Structure formats: structure tokens, C-alpha cells
Amino acid sequence: MTAAEFLDWAAREDVGRVELIDGEVVAMAGETRGHAQVKGDLSRSMARALDESGSGCEGFVSGPAVITDDRTAYIPDFVIDCGDDGDWDRMDAVEPVVVVEVLSPSTRRKDLVEKLERYFSVASVMHYLIVDWKARRVVHHARRADGILATIYGQGTLRLDPPGIALDIADFWRGLPQPEASA
Numbered sequence: 001m002t003a004a005e006f007l008d009w010a011a012r013e014d015v016g017r018v019e020l021i022d023g024e025v026v027a028m029a030g031e032t033r034g035h036a037q038v039k040g041d042l043s044r045s046m047a048r049a050l051d052e053s054g055s056g057c058e059g060f061v062s063g064p065a066v067i068t069d070d071r072t073a074y075i076p077d078f079v080i081d082c083g084d085d086g087d088w089d090r091m092d093a094v095e096p097v098v099v100v101e102v103l104s105p106s107t108r109r110k111d112l113v114e115k116l117e118r119y120f121s122v123a124s125v126m127h128y129l130i131v132d133w134k135a136r137r138v139v140h141h142a143r144r145a146d147g148i149l150a151t152i153y154g155q156g157t158l159r160l161d162p163p164g165i166a167l168d169i170a171d172f173w174r175g176l177p178q179p180e181a182s183a
Helices: 003-012 033-053 108-119 169-173
Strands: 018-021 024-027 058-061 066-069 072-074 078-081 096-102 127-132 137-144 147-153 157-160 165-168
Touching: 003 018, 003 072, 033 058, 033 078, 033 096, 033 165, 033 169, 066 108, 072 108, 096 108, 108 127, 137 157, 165 169
Parallel strands: 096 127
Antiparallel strands: 018 024, 018 072, 058 078, 066 072, 078 096, 127 137, 137 147, 157 165
């Protein structure tokens, strides 16, 4: 199946949480409460930052798809799309600039290796964030002229330009219980 065929099929059918990988439809694992909470907290933080930036970019939770090649369409946990073709029925990002995956045990290897390479095969993708909510850290992969720069954040401010936003890492864990102190 091609990415275009996948999106047409997904628009017509009640397919649940699936992605297209190398032409094959692959079911996505269910979400834990922690994963869903962090995704919601992150979404709210991103939405506030986008509103303040005036960039015109839009943030989306669990879609739209990011098409990395003719036979692969991933559904990231969060994507910032800075392209607007006026078609709100589209199921794919027009110009994905920031892609975010929240780690799960079942997707860890795919998120850290396969998706890293494939997301950056999309010319518009400038940032790929891998959010490890259990360790409370964010790995920020940023496109540079000479390659991809990886930076690990446990706290502080994460700046993403484009689209010109600043995020407080602590906001990503706002809804989680405080970690237990080490003995």
C-alpha cells in the first residue's frame, strides 16, 4: 500500500491507531495513563507557545500523519505543521517542522533509531523530540547545516526555531505525580 492509499483508506474506515510502515499497516500499541498524561501536558505547553509566537503554525496531537516516503506514514504523538493549504480534511501534515514521540516500551527502539532517520528524510522537519516520561528527559534532535545535533534536557528551557517557540521542560510532566525522593 502506498502512503496515499493508506490515507484514503484511513479516511473511509474506522481503523483505530495504525501507521503505514514500508507499505504494511501496523497497529499502534495502546497508551498508558502516564503516556497519555504527558502527551496532553506537552500538547498544552506547545499550544501556548505557538499562540505566543505568532508563527502561524498549528500543533496536532496523534495526527496528522507525517509521510516519510511513498510507503511510510507515521502518526506521531505530536506534530507542529507550518504549512497551510486550507484543507482541514487532510490527514497528513503539509509542512511538518517539529515531530514529537513519547516513548513507550513497545516503541522505544523504533522511536530512537528508525523514526529518527526517517523523520529527518522529510526536508521540512527541523526538530525531532523524543520524550522519556519515566526518566523525565527530552532528547532534542535538531537539523543543522552539517548534520543532526542531539541535546538532552532534564529541565530548563527548550527553544525550537523554527517555529520560534520556547518551552519549559517542567510543563511536560505537570500532570504526573512528583517522583519519589532517593533514599
